[in-house]
Amino acid sequence: MxxxxxxxxxxxxxxxxxxxxxxxxxxxxxxxxxxxxxxxxxxxxxxxxxxxxxxxxxxxxxxxxxxxxxxxxxxxTRAGEAYPIHVVYFEPFYSDLDGPQVGEAHHPCSIGMGRSTRPLPLGHDWFYSADSWTIARSGAPAFPSQAFETAALKHHIATVQSWMRQWTTTGRSPFIHHRLYALRMPRCLQDAYTTLTTYLARTPENSDLCFQIVQERATEIIEDAQRTAPTPSSGDAATDSIGGAVLLDPVDHLARVHALFVYQVIGLFDGDIGLRASAENRMSILTAWVAEMWESAELDASIYSTMLALDRATNDEQTGSVSRTEEETTAWRRWTVLESIRRAWLLVTITQSIYQLFKEGWSQCPGSVNWTTRAGLWDASDQYSWSKLVANGSGPLFVPSLRADILYKEATPSEVDEFGHAILIAQFGLEHTTKWKAQLS
Structure with a gap:
């Protein structure tokens, strides 16, 4: 009543x-x-x-x-020395009464994650601090395929495939930064690049040969990783391990994830039954490599943060100090690598989850990680342009992936880059993104 x-x-x-x-x-x-x-x-x-x-x-x-x-x-918009408030922090939990409103964009894995937001001051360590590497786990262990728009999931796969094509023609894409491998491209990624280029140029007459190359290169990168893995009795510092993972440079970790991801996208979504069967067997390996990549980046960022703090303390005591331009250049280069790792984590977990959704009708919740959403930063040509956008750009800068729906409220479409738009569509659907663009056009 x-x-x-x-x-x-x-x-x-x-x-x-x-x-x-x-x-x-x-x-x-x-x-x-x-x-x-x-x-x-x-x-x-x-x-x-x-x-x-x-x-x-x-x-x-x-x-x-x-x-x-x-x-x-x-x-x-200001806090401390010329640092705007653009890092979004979410309260850890919300009650049933504070849940998403009817019709409001939300991810099914965001259960137990805060909906109330609070902006934080942007410090110099915003992209490599310990907190920035926390993977927030959801209260929902899995979600059904009915929780997502089929059209949005297919749109994501088509987007990833177009980014692969863009990489072969321009050497860059929204998930492979144009300066990431400018000085050194690991051999495994060189093989992936040439294999992908060959695959995209295939004809009906040479398709089987192209598929064979994909299979052999994917097998080769996994066998190479197994050969270089240290034995339990190994005491060589150069091949020491943490939890069974080789202490590769973060860029090497990232390169092999990028390479295997190329083979996985080809195998899972080409349509050839042989490629698909082999790619399914490699899904757990790619997941493990992504976890090792994340641990390597987290450790590297922690060491760098400690060394930077010591350097700053030393410079305060001495008359000579590192110039602002040198600091900006170092920060930009480190951000390029670390942001690439974040985007690789997101792209691999979302893409493989989508495949599992189509095949099994459900998928596990991988968790939520922070990534940079502000337009212009990824495509900045130098450290000056990048630093200027960080300090004075508009729109949220650094947000958690499962609560990226905050962008619908706090940003205009032009303030979010291409990668951010793709993540929004994959996680919250085409309808919400279309309404967002229409409201603010």
Whole structure:
């Protein structure tokens, strides 16, 4: 009986929200407004005043005259020495009452992950600090295929295939940075590049030969890894291991993940039954390599963070210090490698999960990792352009993958790069992304 009485009240509230104009802060920032009273969602997250225009005044005119909004927004964009607040932090848990609203974008694996957001000051270690390498595990161990749009999943596979083609023709893609292998491309990735180029240029007459090359190269990279793996009795420091994983350079870890991923995309989605069967057998190996790559990057970042702190302390005591340009160059180069590792983790886990969804009807929740979403950073041509976008660019900078739906509320489509758009479609569907683009076009 109570629910029946409550329905007219809910409908009346919805009608009021539909008629209410956007608040001054959202109008000024050109962001969508939930129009909730007394405070909309965005203003509540940013902890800024939420003021709605009077009936006889437009939202745009009111935003121009309301000076308190400008001051509040500016006070929230700086923290400390020239560092904007753009690193998004999520409260660890939310209650059932604080869950996603009906029709709101959310990932089925985000159960138990916070929906309330809080921006953090952007420090110099934003992309290599220990916290940035935490893989947030979900309260949902698995999810069914019905939780996703089939069209969005197929769109992701087509997108990955187009990125592979782009890499062969331009030497770069949204997941392989243009400077990543500029100085040194490991042999395993050279083989993958030539194999992929051959595969894309295949004809009906030489398809079997191309498939044979793919099979042999994929087998070869795995056998090479097994041959170079240290034995339990090995005491050689150069071939020591942690948990059975060879202490490769993070770039070498990344290169072999990239190489095997190329063979997996060909094998799983070409349509040839022989390629597919072999690729299915390699899925667990690629998953293990991704985990080893992540551990290697996490260890490398931890060592670098410690050494950097010691260097900074030493420089403070000495008159000579490292120039700002040198710091920016070092940061840009390290970010290039570490961001590539984050994107490889995301691309491999999402792509293999999609294949499992199509085959088994369910897939495991791999967890959530942080990655850089701001447009322009990935394609920056030098450290100056990159540093300028980090410090003064617009839109969220660093967000967790399973809660990337925050981009629908906190960013415009032009503020998110191509990789970010692909992740949004794969995890939240084409419909939500299309509405996001339409609302802010």
């Amino acid at each position: 109570w629910e029946r009485d409550k329905q007219p009240v809910q409908k009346l509230t919805m009608l009021k929200n539909m008629r209410r104009k956007a608040c001054a802060a959202c109008t000024k920032a050109k962001r969508p407004c939930s129009k909730r009273s007394p405070c909309c969602d965005r203003c509540e997250r940013k902890n800024i005043p939420c003021r709605y225009p009077p009936i006889n005044q437009t939202a745009r005119d009111y935003a121009v005259t309301d000076g308190t909004i400008i001051a509040a927004e500016k006070s929230m």
